[in-house]
Amino acid sequence: xxxxxxxxxxxxxxxxxxxxxxxxxxxxxxxxxxxxxxxxxxxxxxxxxxxxxxxxxxxxxxxxxxxxxxxxxxxxxxxxxxxxxxxxxxxxxxxxxxxxxxxxxxxxxxxxxxxxxxxxxxxxxxxxxxxxxxxxxxxxxxxxxxxxxxxxxxxxxxxxxxxxxxxxxxxxxxxxxxxxxxxxxxxxxxxxxxxxxxxxxxxxxxxxxxxxxxxxxxxxxxxxxxxxxxxxxxxxxxxxxxxxxxxxxxxxxxxxxxxxxxxxxxxxxxxxxxxxxxxxxxxxxxxxxxxxxxxxxxxxxxxxxxxxxxxxxxxxxxxxxxxxx
Amino acid sequence: xxxxxxxxxxxxxxxxxxxxxxxxxxxxxxxxxxxxxxxxxxxxxxxxxxxxxxxxxxxxxxxxxxxxxxxxxxxxxxxxxxxxxxxxxxxxxxxxxxxxxxxxxxxxxxxxxxxxxxxxxxxxxxxxxxxxxxxxxxxxxxxxxxxxxxxxxxxxxxxxxxxxxxxxxxxxxxxxxxxxxxxxxxxxxxxxxxxxxxxxxxxxxxxxxxxxxxxxxxxxxxxxxxxxxxxxxxxxxxxxxxxxxxxxxxxxxxxxxxxxxxxxxxxxxxxxxxxxxxxxxxxxxxxxxxxxxxxxxxxxxxxxxxxxxxxxxxxxxxxxxxxxx
Numbered sequence: 001x002x003x004x005x006x007x008x009x010x011x012x013x014x015x016x017x018x019x020x021x022x023x024x025x026x027x028x029x030x031x032x033x034x035x036x037x038x039x040x041x042x043x044x045x046x047x048x049x050x051x052x053x054x055x056x057x058x059x060x061x062x063x064x065x066x067x068x069x070x071x072x073x074x075x076x077x078x079x080x081x082x083x084x085x086x087x088x089x090x091x092x093x094x095x096x097x098x099x100x101x102x103x104x105x106x107x108x109x110x111x112x113x114x115x116x117x118x119x120x121x122x123x124x125x126x127x128x129x130x131x132x133x134x135x136x137x138x139x140x141x142x143x144x145x146x147x148x149x150x151x152x153x154x155x156x157x158x159x160x161x162x163x164x165x166x167x168x169x170x171x172x173x174x175x176x177x178x179x180x181x182x183x184x185x186x187x188x189x190x191x192x193x194x195x196x197x198x199x200x201x202x203x204x205x206x207x208x209x210x211x212x213x214x215x216x217x218x219x220x221x222x223x224x225x226x227x228x229x230x231x232x233x234x235x236x237x238x239x240x241x242x243x244x245x246x247x248x249x250x251x252x253x254x255x256x257x258x259x260x261x262x263x264x265x266x267x268x269x270x271x272x273x274x275x276x277x278x279x280x281x282x283x284x285x286x287x288x289x290x291x292x293x294x295x296x297x298x299x300x301x302x303x304x305x306x307x308x309x310x311x312x313x314x315x316x317x318x319x320x321x322x323x324x325x
Numbered sequence: 326x327x328x329x330x331x332x333x334x335x336x337x338x339x340x341x342x343x344x345x346x347x348x349x350x351x352x353x354x355x356x357x358x359x360x361x362x363x364x365x366x367x368x369x370x371x372x373x374x375x376x377x378x379x380x381x382x383x384x385x386x387x388x389x390x391x392x393x394x395x396x397x398x399x400x401x402x403x404x405x406x407x408x409x410x411x412x413x414x415x416x417x418x419x420x421x422x423x424x425x426x427x428x429x430x431x432x433x434x435x436x437x438x439x440x441x442x443x444x445x446x447x448x449x450x451x452x453x454x455x456x457x458x459x460x461x462x463x464x465x466x467x468x469x470x471x472x473x474x475x476x477x478x479x480x481x482x483x484x485x486x487x488x489x490x491x492x493x494x495x496x497x498x499x500x501x502x503x504x505x506x507x508x509x510x511x512x513x514x515x516x517x518x519x520x521x522x523x524x525x526x527x528x529x530x531x532x533x534x535x536x537x538x539x540x541x542x543x544x545x546x547x548x549x550x551x552x553x554x555x556x557x558x559x560x561x562x563x564x565x566x567x568x569x570x571x572x573x574x575x576x577x578x579x580x581x582x583x584x585x586x587x588x589x590x591x592x593x594x595x596x597x598x599x600x601x602x603x604x605x606x607x608x609x610x611x612x613x614x615x616x617x618x619x620x621x622x623x624x625x626x627x628x629x630x631x632x633x634x635x636x637x638x639x640x641x642x643x644x645x646x647x648x649x650x
Contacts, residue, residue, distance in 0.1 A: 018416075021642075054393070054420035054640065057382035068379070087412040087438065091343075095379035113412065315379065317346075 001182050004153035006102065007075040007289035011144070011174055012063025012158030013136040014081030014105075015115040016088040019127075019274065019312060020055040022120040027128055034122065037129040037191045039163060045132035048118050057088075058313050059095035060117055062190055063158035065275045065314045068099035069282030069304050072320045075289055078102035078148060082139040088114040089135070099315070105143055108135040125270035125309070133164055140166030144173045150181035153289055154212070156281070159190030159219075162198040175209035186212035188281055189219035196222055206239050212288075213240045214281045217247050242288075244298065246280050251302060254294045263298030266306035275314025279304040283324070300324050326507050329478035331427065332400040332614035336469070336499055337388025337483030338461040339406030339430075340440040341413040344452075344599065344637060345380040347445040352453055359447065362454040362516045364488060370457035373443050382413075383638050384420035385442055387515055388483035390600045390639045393424040394607030394629050397645045400614055403427035403473060407464040413439040414460070424640070430468055433460040450595035450634070458489055465491030469498045475506035478614055479537070481606070484515030484544075487523040500534035511537035513606055514544035521547055531564050537613075538565045539606045542572050569609050569623065571602060576627060579619045588623030591631035600639025604629040608649070625649050 027034050030048070040048065059068075067079045079096055083089030085107040092114060096103045115134040119127050139161070149155050155178040161167040175185050187210045189195050195202055202223055206213055213220075213236055217229050220243075224232040229247075236243035237255035246252045251264040283300035287293075292300070303323050307316050352359050355373070365373065384393075392404045404421055408414030410432040417439060421428045440459040444452050464486070474480050480503040486492040500510050512535045514520050520527055527548055531538055538545075538561055542554050545568075549557040554572075561568035562580035571577045576589040608625035612618075617625070628648050632641050 049419060052423065054384065054423040055416075056638065057416060059379065091380075091382060094374060098377065098379040313381065 004151055004183065005076065006078050006152035008067065008070050008154050008156050008285050009078040009080065009149060009152035010063035010067040010156045010158070011080045011161065011170070013061045013115055013133065013160050013164070014064060014083045014092050015061040015117045015131065015136070016057055016092055017060035017117050017119050017274070017314065018049070018055040018057050019119045019121060019272070020053045022053060022122060024122050027120060027122065032120070032128050032130065033193070034128050035126050036193050037131060037160070040130045040132050042132060045116070045118065045130070048130055052118060052120065056312065057091070058315065059092045060314055062160055062188065062278050063156060064096055065278035066156060066282040067101045068096060068315045069279045069308070069320065070286045071100040072316050073283060073286035073300065073304065073324065074321055075286040078104070078152060080105045080143060080148065082108050082135045082143060084108050084111060084114045084135040086113050088116060104145065104148060108138050111135055111138055119274055121272050121274070121312070125273050127272060127274040137164045138166065139164055139170060141169045141173045144170045144177065146177040149174050149177040150183065152183060154184045154186050154285060156186045156285060159188055159194050159202065162194060162201055168201060171205065172209070184211040185209050186214065186285065188214035188277065189223060192218040192222040195219050199223065210240050212242045212244070214244050214277070214284070216277060217245070220245055244284050244301070246277060252280065252298050254298050256294055259294065261294045261298060263295065263302055266302040268306035268309050270309050272312045273309050275308045276305045278314060279308040279316070329476055329508065330401065331403050331477035333392065333395050333479050333481050333610050334403040334405065334474060334477035335388035335392040335481045335483070336405045336486065336495070338386050338440055338458065338485050338489070339389060339408045339417050340386040340442045340456065340461070341382055341417055342385035342442050342444050342599070342639065343374070343380040343382050344444045344446060344597070345378045347378060347447060349447050352445060352447065357445070357453050357455065358518070359453050360451050361518050362456060362485070365455045365457050367457060370441070370443065370455070373455055377443060377445065381637065382416070383640065384417045385639055387485055387513065387603050388481055389421055390603035391481060391607040392426045393421060393640045394604045394633070394645065395611045396425040397641050398608060398611035398625065398629065398649065399646055400611040403429070403477060405430045405468060405473065407433050407460045407468060409433050409436060409439045409460040411438050413441065429470065429473060433463050436460055436463055444599055446597050446599070446637070450598055452597060452599040462489045463491065464489055464495060466494045466498045469495045469502070471502040474499050474502040475508065477508060479509045479511050479610060481610060482510070482512045484513055484519050484527065487519060487526055493526060496530065497534070509536040510534050511539065511610065513539035513602065514548060517543040517547040520544050524548065535565050537567045537569065539569050539602070539609070541602060542570070545570055569626070571605050577605065577623050579623050581619055584619065586619045586623060588620065588627055591627040593631035593634050595634050597637045598634050600633045601630045603639060604633040604641070
């Protein structure tokens with residue numbers, strides 16, 4: 001079998017974030033579920049943008065953030081996702097390439113504009129996300145190049161991609177291509193509401209196609225329809241080869257067959273939790289791709305997550321390679 | 326005379342900033358003058374953007390920053406400047422309105438895209454700016470609504486507007502309209518290179534039209550063709566009613582007839598100097614519009630400048646009203 005020449009190929013929504021600080025009342029007045037991700041229409045996006053304070057734009061997207069962080073940790077990374085050929089699409093493409101990530105997906109011609117996520121950061125550092133999917137809705141099977149998938153040791157899929165209609169088929173195609181090439185398939189559940197919207201499809205995918213599962217407590221309990229984390233964790237451990245389950249300040253639990261590793265969170269001053277889970281997955285996968293073992297993988301994940309929650313924005317600002325060394 | 330219903334009307338380039346950290350070598354390799362502002366063509370902008378690291382986008386523009394900061398200090402503020410009806414133009418318009426600034430200028434239809442400034446921030450916190458003027462080149466006399474000028478107690482003009490060809494005529498129209506309505510005219514020199522490009526036009530404007538002059542040491546010495554700050558300051562004091570001259574960590578000197586006030590800089594941890602001069606002018610004008618006197622005006626300027634250099638980006642993140650109280 002040809003060894004992979006990429007460590008990780010991420011597939012996800014290609015999104016530009018618009019971050020702005022807001023008081024809690026701003027969320028309450030609009031019924032926005034704090035800490036969650038809501039899908040919004042063009043009209044809702046325009047109304048919310050008009051009401052929110054001045055923002056700062058930066059490239060985002062869950063799997064794309066993971067790819068940028070993993071590249072910062074020295075992994076060889078690619079990303080597939082759909083932008084439009086507009087100013088924000090050029091920002092997204094520039095930033096992910098500048099992070100050292102291979103990004104071959106062709107922009108969508110003549111369709112919706114580049115996706116954006118209006119992120120409201122409350123004084124406690126929690127982020128509430130409102131996503132207008134735009135061009136991402138058009139991401140489909142045709143965008144999954146099997147040769148690109150076969151190049152990567154791990155294909156990493158973002159749960160949010162269960163929302164755009166054509167993307168589930170793209171997921172399955174990517175998983176088949178990875179399997180055929182002898183590669184691993186990782187998936188992150190992304191968001192408990194997203195799990196709720198597509199629970200059967202997620203369960204089916206996790207059981208049939210996934211080798212590695214990333215989820216936080218709310219997501220894994222939503223997936224297995226239980227309120228008991230330990231029960232959900234045990235079931236995840238039976239469904240996949242590796243389950244890496246994050247618990248915010250309590251660190252993470254990693255299950256692999258009969259092995260159970262508990263990893264503490266790295267110390268952090270919480271400024272903005274945007275991208276914490278994405279960065280954890282990046283650290284985990286970058287270490288895993290190097291064969292560093294579960295404990296080190298969890299440690300790299302904790303360190304990467306602590307770095308990104310210490311500042312505004314989801315991509316790293318400090319030298320992560322030095323931090324894990 | 327009708328009292329003004331705006332305190333300040335700013336006129337300047339409407340620009341979206343793209344900020345990225347770079348090492349000093351990145352500037353040296355490209356011959357970019359550190360700390361300065363260079364005008365770049367579409368092709369140069371594309372080449373520089375392709376080479377620079379992932380960035381963070383936020384609304385900028387010198388006078389526009391001043392307007393946003395002055396509004397944050399409670400002043401009633403308007404702004405005139407030209408964007409295109411594209412994604413970055415909508416970002417600019419949203420952000421300045423969200424800051425509480427009245428922004429009536431119509432976007433440019435069918436012309437160049439919204440201006441952007443590629444800002445490279447070196448580890449010492451200095452910013453080196455590379456501006457693609459885009460739609461700003463089309464800002465001209467027709468965009469200066471005399472009724473808007475007459476509404477404001479002070480019209481504030483950005484020296485960078487001497488670069489786009491049609492804007493000098495717009496400046497003169499704004500100054501005439503302000504004079505006719507019994508209002509004050511303030512101008513900032515913006516940049517020593519910009520002063521060098523348009524020295525005679527600046528000198529003529531300062532002497533004939535300006536009541537208040539803002540400049541830093543490099544700019545005021547460039548204007549008067551001397552290396553001696555005291556000589557330049559004395560000449561500025563003869564040319565305008567109020568000259569507010571900033572000296573970085575050494576604070577500012579304010580000259581008004583025979584009065585000379587020296588104001589210390591406010592303590593700051595320098596992260597990114599982008600917008601320091603803009604914020605100083607904002608604090609000064611917001612206090613001046615309230616009739617607080619030169620010493621308080623300088624103090625408000627110092628506090629506003631210290632706030633914006635303490636973080637990435639040119640617009641305030643802390644509660645400035647509380648800081649000056």
